[in-house]
Amino acid sequence: MIRRTLVLATLTAAAFGAQADTLDNIRAAKKIxxxxxxxxxPSGMTDANMKPTGSDYDVAVLLAKDLGVALEVVPTVGATRIPNLQTGKADIIISTLAWTPERAKVIDYSVPYAPQISLVGGVKGINVKSMADLAGKSVAVNRSTTQDVDLTNNAKGATVVRYDDDAGVITAVVTGQADLVGTSNALFQTMQQKAPNRNLEMKFILRTNxxxxxxxxxxxxxxxxxxDWVRANHKNGKLNEIFKKYHGTDIPADVVEKWLK
Structure with a gap:
């Protein structure tokens, strides 16, 4: 029994050590x-040649370059971001990952590298200005996102319709399957651009992540x-350059100042 306990302790320590040396493993493999x-x-997408692009992708490219290693993209959807990390399929997550107390119990977060406005939007003419106004209505969300959590916990009497990825949510709104949606400001702008005839408007802000x-x-x-890398690239302006390139605005200086305290 004692021997078995020692063996288990040794294996646990070895596993912990391997995990704690992820940075060394990345450098040895010359790949992150x-x-x-x-x-x-515009955070993550593919271009006309099906090549990865977007603000999160550019952040990953810059990080890999500064670390001196190659970048390998592990494609994911919202619900599989954290499992990919926990199972060793990915070394890190750069994928519109908003801080939540629940997620912070199972992973660690870096200093924030970008903001994200989370909102409820929908067809003009639907009278919705607050959570209370969603009672009796259906709202589309991407499963396991902060919008899913916020609406599930606070939109009493609403039906939260969950899709497995943001592409499914966009399709539902653009094609008229969904008239209300909980999503990020960036994705909502995409929906407005894809379906101008739907007259989509922001109803209210859920939170700024x-x-x-x-x-x-x-x-x-x-x-x-x-x-250290995030702080340095806020100070030299490179993270702001990436954000502005894809989101059309600067990261507010007071927000960056708050993050760097």
Missing amino acids: RVSIDLAVP DLGIGVRKDDAKLLAWVN
Whole structure:
């Protein structure tokens, strides 16, 4: 029994050590595997040649370059971002990952690298100005996102219709399957552009999220490197350049100042 306990303890320590040395493993492999959702424009998407692009992708490219390794994109959807990290399929997550208390129990977050406005939007003419106004109405969301959590917990009497990815949500709204949606401001703008005839408008803001880079729990060495990298690239303006390129506006200076305190 004692021997078995010692063996288990040794294996646990070895597993912990391997996890804690993720940064060394990345450098040794000369490659970092980054979980990115490529169906969340303009943060993650593919171009006309089916090549990855978007603000999250550019952040990943810059991070890999500064680390001196190659970038391997691990395609994901909202619900599989954290499982990809936990199962070792990815080394980090850069994929519109908003901080929540629930997620912080199972992964660690870096200093935020970008903001994300979360909102409820829908067809003009539907009288919705608050959570209370959603009672008796259906709202489309991407499963396991902060919008899903916020609406499930606070929109009493509403029917939350869950899709497996943002592409499904966009299709539902654009084709008229859904008249109300909980999503990010960036994705909602995409819906407005794709379906101008639907007369979509923002109804109210759910929250403004801080987006962090996800790292496995207790992976302190990698997290410290990522935090230093995020701070340095806020100070030199490179993260703001990427954000403005895809989102059309600067990251507010007071928000960056708050993050860097």
